[in-house]
Amino acid sequence: MGKMATREAYGxxxxxxxxxxxxxxxxxxxxxxxxxxxxKKVFPERHFDMGIAEANMVSAAAGMATxxxxxxxxxxAMFATERACEQIRNSxxxxxxxxxxxxxxxxxxxxxxxxxxxxxxxxxIMRSLPNMTVLCPADAASARMAVKAAYENPGPFYVRxxxxxxxxxxxxxxxxxxxxxxxxxxxxxxxxxxxxACGYMVEQAVEAVAILESEGISVRLLDxxxxxxxxxxxxxxxxxxxxxxxxxxxxxxxxxLGSAVAEVLVExxxxxxxxxxxxxxxxxxxxxxxxxxxxxxxGADIADKAKKxxxxxx
Amino acid sequence: xxxxxxxxxxxxxxxxxxxxIEGVYNAKSGHPGGSLSCTDIMCYLYNMEMxxxxxxxxxxxxxxxxxxxxxxxxxxxxxxxxxxxxxxNEIKNLRKIGSFLQGHPCKAITPGVDMSxxxxxxxxxAAGGMALAGKLDKKTYRVFSILGDGEMQEGEVWEALxxxxxxxxxxxxxxxxxxxxxxDGAVDDVMSLGDIEAKTKAFGWETVVIDGHDFEQIxxxxxxxxxxxxxxxxxxxxxxxxxxxxxxxxxxxxxWHGVAPKEDQYKIAVEELxxxxxxxxx
Numbered sequence: 001m002g003k004m005a006t007r008e009a010y011g012x013x014x015x016x017x018x019x020x021x022x023x024x025x026x027x028x029x030x031x032x033x034x035x036x037x038x039x040k041k042v043f044p045e046r047h048f049d050m051g052i053a054e055a056n057m058v059s060a061a062a063g064m065a066t067x068x069x070x071x072x073x074x075x076x077a078m079f080a081t082e083r084a085c086e087q088i089r090n091s092x093x094x095x096x097x098x099x100x101x102x103x104x105x106x107x108x109x110x111x112x113x114x115x116x117x118x119x120x121x122x123x124x125i126m127r128s129l130p131n132m133t134v135l136c137p138a139d140a141a142s143a144r145m146a147v148k149a150a151y152e153n154p155g156p157f158y159v160r161x162x163x164x165x166x167x168x169x170x171x172x173x174x175x176x177x178x179x180x181x182x183x184x185x186x187x188x189x190x191x192x193x194x195x196x197a198c199g200y201m202v203e204q205a206v207e208a209v210a211i212l213e214s215e216g217i218s219v220r221l222l223d224x225x226x227x228x229x230x231x232x233x234x235x236x237x238x239x240x241x242x243x244x245x246x247x248x249x250x251x252x253x254x255x256x257l258g259s260a261v262a263e264v265l266v267e268x269x270x271x272x273x274x275x276x277x278x279x280x281x282x283x284x285x286x287x288x289x290x291x292x293x294x295x296x297x298x299g300a301d302i303a304d305k306a307k308k309x310x311x312x313x314x
Numbered sequence: 315x316x317x318x319x320x321x322x323x324x325x326x327x328x329x330x331x332x333x334x335i336e337g338v339y340n341a342k343s344g345h346p347g348g349s350l351s352c353t354d355i356m357c358y359l360y361n362m363e364m365x366x367x368x369x370x371x372x373x374x375x376x377x378x379x380x381x382x383x384x385x386x387x388x389x390x391x392x393x394x395x396x397x398x399x400x401x402x403n404e405i406k407n408l409r410k411i412g413s414f415l416q417g418h419p420c421k422a423i424t425p426g427v428d429m430s431x432x433x434x435x436x437x438x439x440a441a442g443g444m445a446l447a448g449k450l451d452k453k454t455y456r457v458f459s460i461l462g463d464g465e466m467q468e469g470e471v472w473e474a475l476x477x478x479x480x481x482x483x484x485x486x487x488x489x490x491x492x493x494x495x496x497x498d499g500a501v502d503d504v505m506s507l508g509d510i511e512a513k514t515k516a517f518g519w520e521t522v523v524i525d526g527h528d529f530e531q532i533x534x535x536x537x538x539x540x541x542x543x544x545x546x547x548x549x550x551x552x553x554x555x556x557x558x559x560x561x562x563x564x565x566x567x568x569x570w571h572g573v574a575p576k577e578d579q580y581k582i583a584v585e586e587l588x589x590x591x592x593x594x595x596x
Contacts, residue, residue, distance in 0.1 A: 024447075024450070045450070046450065048446065048481070050473075050477055051473075051476070051477065051480075053470075053473035053476070053477065055435070055436075055439070055469070055470040055473060056439045056442070056470055056473035056474045056476075056477055058439075059435075059436040059437075059439030059440045059443065059470070059474075060439045060440065060442050060443035060446065060474070060477065061443060062429075062436075062439075062440050062443060063380075063429065063439065063440030063441060063442060063443025063444040063445075063446075063447070064443040064444065064446060064447045065443075066378075066421070066428065066429060066440070066443075066444060067374070067443075067444055067447035067448070067451070068374065068447075069447055071443075086433060087436055087439075087470075090430065090432070090433040090436055091429075091430070091433075091436045091439070091440055094420070094422070094430050095420070095421040095422050095429065095430040096422055
């Protein structure tokens with residue numbers, strides 16, 4: 001199966017849902033990179049380039065949403081969620097408007113542009129906003145389903161998209177793969193440890209599973225595509241049935257998937273849990289592969305953490 | 315404008331001011347100064363110009379109003395309450411737990427509020443989005459917004475001005491409540507706006523300067539905005555106003571930006587405003 005970036009899946013899905021005239025798309029001079037340019041080609045009258053002015057873009061999209069539009073807003077994750085953070089909070093989430101923030105270039109795999117453009121805090125920030133639903137799809141096929149879920153369900157959404165073209169985990173782009181909002185997707189069942197991953201880390205986790213199973217360890221692998229609301233049942237079940245958990249995210253270990261899972265565990269079903277993620281530091285320039293290795297985000301790193309988690313079961 | 319129309323507007327404004335004082339006094343907090351300075355602009359828009367229906371506040375074809383200087387919510391609530399969007403007596407519960415009248419406008423729970431505002435700079439952007447939607451849908455509704463002078467210091471305002479001109483939003487009319495005072499003192503001392511008329515013109519907005527307490531001048535400005543339709547230029551009205559207008563001891567005093575009157579001060583304000591209402595009711 002061919003590689004495709006989740007941002008490209010986003011642009012192609014916008015073309016698909018764009019036949020609905022309520023759909024409007026905003027970008028901040030990055031239409032080529034975020035892939036909203038694909039929508040612009042087909043529906044130019046409903047694509048608004050707001051220039052390099054993210055704050056105004058978000059509040060203007062909110063104003064449009066008050067007039068019955070379904071407003072998609074795109075930029076790099078860094079600028080959408082942090083430059084325009086307060087606009088997302090006060091103009092979008094507080095009035096609970098139909099604005100879908102679909103941000104590309106999240107995580108470390110932005111690569112050579114370096115730390116100023118690599119967003120490692122977006123899940124943490126977006127997750128803390130009332131009324132906001134937070135999605136982080138793993139591949140192109142599931143990204144299409146995530147964007148369609150954002151389109152079909154009213155209210156604010158944040159959809160985390162990546163620059164890097166990655167492997168298909170669910171299937172080819174365009175297939176109606178299984179994707180239920182708020183429900184973790186079990187890629188593989190197992191009994192010794194549960195690995196919970198989101199975004200590009202699902203692909204790494206698949207590698208980790210291969211390593212661990214070759215050593216006789218039985219692994220449950222869950223794609224946690226919905227970061228908020230987190231699938232409480234799946235987390236509790238994983239704790240009770242496998243006894244330990246490893247979370248994996250291309251994000252700071254503070255506030256993202258790991259934190260969301262930990263919150264559920266400590267209140268419901270405590271068990272040993274370890275986090276794979278960027279350890280409270282900024283990114284840096286390098287190729288995506290080099291960065292994944294540098295920050296210990298590879299399949300081998302996940303497999304190591306899984307063994308440590310199993311050892312903690314005692 | 316006939317003399318009778320003018321008297322009615324003055325009476326409505328006096329009643330708005332009376333409710334502003336009532337609300338802020340009962341809440342023991344809030345922003346009387348700026349609410350009193352933008353009262354007359356809002357009074358004119360709601361009574362003479364905007365197509366809005368208290369019985370159908372979500373009509374998709376209504377004119378929109380965005381109070382970008384959201385801290386002046388008491389003035390908006392007074393206008394909406396007096397027009398019957400809700401029971402005006404609810405203003406006595408302003409800022410209290412359980413009330414739908416929040417400290418700053420909340421679209422989700424208050425009838426007639428078109429956008430949640432309070433964080434400065436965002437309202438004018440949202441108003442631009444509404445105007446853009448109107449253009450896209452080929453609707454004839456117009457969007458009105460009131461900005462504060464201190465608010466003009468926010469960078470987002472200038473992003474919004476730039477994009478409104480770029481997208482030719484001649485269905486958007488912004489009023490600047492230029493009372494010259496902000497929390498820390500005179501705008502010119504805190505962060506001068508410079509030649510604001512030249513700046514808004516340079517940003518591509520048709521711009522006029524008026525006395526924001528003179529209903530005939532407000533009417534002329536709004537008529538000029540309506541005549542400007544089709545020009546492709548958004549319309550900016552710089553309104554010279556007085557903070558605390560209508561209450562003698564608040565007049566032009568920055569210290570009344572964000573504090574409520576004490577009981578003795580409340581009594582004086584009520585006396586003054588009630589006398590004004592009686593005079594206008596004749």
